[in-house]
Amino acid sequence: MQKEHEVAMAADSIINWSLLSLSAPGWGGVLLQGFLHSIQIAVGGYALGLLLGVGGAFGKLYGGPVTRDLLECYTTIVRAVPELVLILLLYYAGTDLLNQLLGAVGFGAVDISGLMAGIFVIGVVQGAYSTEVLRGAIKAVPAGQIEAARAYGMSPGKVLRRVTLPAMLPYAIPGLANLWLIATKDTALLAVVGFSELTLVTRQAAGATKAYLLFFCAAGALYLALTLVSNIFIGALERHARRGFVEQR
């Protein structure tokens, strides 16, 4: 048959590129779907992490003693325990707790989507990292600027919005950019809990076709492309945020 002949021809060459084709016999579409899931989780987790980070940084700098100590425990544990272990713990504990909570309220158990769980898990881990990054950035803002804003009679919220956040941004962007790159790579760890993001999908495709090198290299190229494209945007953002700064070498 014609089709079998084609497959045999393709197998003859060293690399069987047809395995990467987007339609059904090829796995390209599946890989791209996994890549999309990875990006979704990275974006969601990063955003959640930023929210937690802003809260955490302000709590650590201006909060009461108990708040500070609890936040210290949070960041210490996340920074000292491997992400893989945290992801497993949060994945099971998070879904369990939510189900018990819903059960107590009387809603009955729900099936939590892997996407939501993944975003939650990556977000909690990223939250600790961005707490530390943002805390360092806020401390780098000259205290006089914040004091001057207070002296003008601005409320704490207004000081935050008009002075602290914009002034700390140039200091925070390099660290936050690194955190984004880490978030994209940490999504790969969700493969261990069975969420079908790029790395797990790649492994399934490779296992099914035995073309391990081809698929892992293809996935690597996708991750690398994401990093390189991100780097272009990060560079532009950094230049924008640092305008007016004395150029350092």
Added chain:
Amino acid sequence: MTNETTHALAFTPEDLPKGESFLKPHRIVLILFAAALIVAVAVLMRWDWLPRYLPRLGWGILVSMVMLFSTSILGFLLAVPLGLVQVTGPWYLKGLARIFCTVIRGTPLLLQLWLLYYGLGSLFPQFPAIRHSFLWPYLREAWPYGVAALTISFAAYEGEVMRGAFAGVPAGELEAARAYGMSRWTVFRRIWLPRAIHRALPTLNGETVLQLKSTPLVATITVVDVYAVISKVRQETFLTYEPLLLLALIYLCLTGILVIAFRYFENRIPTRGV
């Protein structure tokens, strides 16, 4: 990665609590609360499996530690030329080193690990030359792939750090050494490398803590480290939280010990005006 980012990701000596700071009233209350929580966990959860698995856990911790130190040392040995070449090397070596660092830092470690283990591991048996070489008994095991992946990853991250450290050594010091009539190799050995390592030391320590956090990934390619032992416990006892909590505690302790050791060594190195 900058020093600040490493600090944000890894627990560092500055984060260690100071002894006298525990005696504030609100901390005593918090500590009592934490103690009550620990007692509750110990009493209310099932820990009867623990004695049976203790020896295996000990072995697992040992494997994790061996992985950590061997890959950190090997990775550092690779990182020195990687960093040096990017500062002074010819353009083609510079480019190669840059590409290496970018590719490794731009892809997840888990993917690299699986690429080596499943990809190369499935490729090697096809070559009779490799199957008959003395390396074959090792290449059939999982740990060489784990060591290779962790080493390469550490080298790429550390190569960037060493590049910055080499570039940051004041040119005057190197010129002074040259003026003393030292050869290029002596300058490197006596001035450039020690000064660069000194500058990079805090980041290096932070990266080593990060490396400890990467070691459990080798469990996904069947290396039996402490994470794999805990996974085994979970499979055999059908418990979810107890083994994972113990694992988190083990890693907390390991990180703590590592950081305390680093602080001890950092304090022993005389520093002036850095």
